[in-house]
Amino acid sequence: MSIDDRIFADVCDHARKAAMLQTIADTLEWDERTGMPSAAGEYRAQQVSTLRAQVHRLRTDAKYGEQLATLSEQAAALPPHGDHAATIRELNVDFRRDSKLPEDLVQRLSLATVRGQQSWDAARKADDYRQFKPALAEILALKKEQGDRYREGSDATLYESLLDEFEPGGREAKLAEVFQELRSELVPMIEAIGRSPNQPDLQCVRGPFDLDRQRAFSHQVCESIGFDFSRGRLDETSHPFCTTLGPDDIRILTRYESTWLPGGLYGSMHEAGHGIYEQGLRADWFGLPPGSYASLSVHESQSRLWENQVGRSRAFWQWLLPQATEVLDSSLEGVSADEFYFATNAVGPSLIRVEADEATYNLHIIIRFDLERQLIAGDLSVDQLPEAWNARYESDLGIRPTSDADGVLQDVHWSAGLFGYFPTYTLGNLIAAQLFATVQAAMPDLEHQIATGEFGPLCHWLRKNVHEPGKCYRTPQLVQKVTGNDLSAAPLISYLKDKLSSLYQF
């Protein structure tokens, strides 16, 4: 028995149409976050909400669901990771989940999160959590309603039912366990680093550096590592992100600070890593599972790999220093690549997640993971949130935010309704380390290539092994297939220990 080609084509057309409307909504949101006039927010929220409602109607269309059910029966004999089987399987999963939400809830969520992001942006600028609190309370109530709908007839916890959208099949207890394991290794490592007499000199990354020169520098670095500017662009926003507005329109956004070079440089490389993944997906399957990213954690592994495993390596600075001297500041001529290497691997407690070093970063994630589980479970109210946030930073990292903007208001996620999203960051770090260990073994010349600015072979390896399969494999299967092992914390821990113990001599 084989699948009905006509039905398959119908289903693909239908899914592509929904994807196109989604890219239009995403274009409006990109615009909203790159300079839309301040008074335009209310109408923009209505526009985005209208489009999202159209997308939801298409994705939950009854006839489409019937066609998917028919195809599912026919697909049993297909190779499970082939394009056809994956298309049918993943569209089916999406249809079943989406169909659990009534249209009015989708509309209310859409409006609340568009307004929530506007409210967050204003509150962050005003450094005043109270301005954002009512919007957050509304979003939280709607997300609980959404989670309750999702988990009807399953044994998932309320939190898991939300997590599932970002990390399919992820289990709350399992995550808590892995995070605890990682933490138990990181805490003594960070303490040892704090005690080390060997500390980096940060002068070389503090500048100050002219913002226009930083822009040119980031553009050049992103292009060098493989981001294609004929199919993308690099802009600025308050919270960096990457968005896909079409098969040939991948946009990355970063932010620059005159006195902190790593902010703009690694922010750009991070988003370029996301962008290179999106540009490496198969365009002829755009809008369908084989042309979509595998999961958010795999997405994050790509951004982290370029940012950290590549961008924070000694070899990378051997290549980058002459460019930095030329484009950024000629006075850098006196600085060595090793000084930059150490300065960009400075480890220590800090308040802002997106600026955190590789070692402390996961502690930021664990705080958010714990707090959002408490919010969803109802064990923590939005009134208590800022104090709980500050208390956790004090207890876990030893520093206490003195402002909302540097504390609870620093991330866009909750204002956009993204509960269950944060853990994918740490999963991404784990996968990046495991992938990089694999590619290092496969390409003995890799370090030399990086040191000479030859990023093509690494990019090609990632394309073939990670990008081109798209969503034909779920995260655990993809990791197993590419690395030969199940996902594990060991590669990240050993990567960090090797690098940091040599720099800090512990």
Add this chain to the structure above:
Amino acid sequence: MSIDDRIFADVCDHARKAAMLQTIADTLEWDERTGMPSAAGEYRAQQVSTLRAQVHRLRTDAKYGEQLATLSEQAAALPPHGDHAATIRELNVDFRRDSKLPEDLVQRLSLATVRGQQSWDAARKADDYRQFKPALAEILALKKEQGDRYREGSDATLYESLLDEFEPGGREAKLAEVFQELRSELVPMIEAIGRSPNQPDLQCVRGPFDLDRQRAFSHQVCESIGFDFSRGRLDETSHPFCTTLGPDDIRILTRYESTWLPGGLYGSMHEAGHGIYEQGLRADWFGLPPGSYASLSVHESQSRLWENQVGRSRAFWQWLLPQATEVLDSSLEGVSADEFYFATNAVGPSLIRVEADEATYNLHIIIRFDLERQLIAGDLSVDQLPEAWNARYESDLGIRPTSDADGVLQDVHWSAGLFGYFPTYTLGNLIAAQLFATVQAAMPDLEHQIATGEFGPLCHWLRKNVHEPGKCYRTPQLVQKVTGNDLSAAPLISYLKDKLSSLYQF
């Protein structure tokens, strides 16, 4: 008999929904013209085409048409220029016209014009008309098909059926007559100016001026004359325009040249004039005739009035000179306001319409008007167009373009399917002069206000008299109501004669 409120509300909701989808398409087009990645054009064309098809379906919905027909019968006793009567009348006219086009023609036109603009942009950059020719031929054929549909059952010429979309009720022969009348006054005036020994020194506007300073300067000028940046923004593009993406999101676009200050300054003021009109429309009627501009010619009158009647006046330079010295270039301190006044009123033949002076500008329009009528009538082929263009510039203005980019490729209009649009520019000039003569009589203090940077009263007068009525009046009725006279060429001619004869002493 009165109208049925429920039906009226239904019709308004329906029209507003179509308007919202249109603003979404316009947002995508704004993005396309402000930096979309070069490879993204094909998918963007599909997105815009999908939205336009949705708009067309709404605007030609059978039930909506029936409701409009019912309301039209009920509306006979309403005051004709009231919000309700105007809404019903104008939506009806639009419905009847839109219903004449089959959906597939709308789709083909949409795709052809999106691709046409991409092709035009590339051809213009490459200075090669041949790259654009196939796209133009396709658009022209589709426009003829569209015109033939529109004029079924009417006595309109093919050209008039297209003109009607931009200037409702405009007659080809009448336009040709008015243009000829204007031309007969302008030609001897321009000759007299050419013979005058009194010529301006252009050094003060040639700079060169730093582009970033020009950006800041234009921003400041637009804000001063009344453009509200909380409800709009100013960007750059190859062909300046103004677009309305929502009731509080009006975007204007200009371009700067380092060695020609009037290009960026008056380009910005021109678009700001359009933007101030859009910002002055009643937001509570957004998407409906009472909250829409009256016609393109009235729109152009607002841009021209700020650009020319205000921006090219002696009083304006008395106010602007200190700002120019501060923001633009401190070395301007030695230049007098009178020198700027004369330099920015330099008159002489030139190749580029958007940079032309007030006197020669209409000759540019007449050339386009004549050529597009010939193209539509089939008396001129796309092969012959560049030579015909160059020949007319040589015969009418005495100069011949040496490149396509400075000739036939300079305007975006035809690539966007805008045949019948150009004449509205000259109509706008006529209306601007007539309105300004009226406001001068009504506000004897106007010149002093301009000289002291007090633009509020003029802005307020335009809001009350021109903006707030929206489309409740057609162009001829609005002109009659506001100025007390029918539209006439006399105010423009006497305005130009007064100003230029005093500067050039003829």
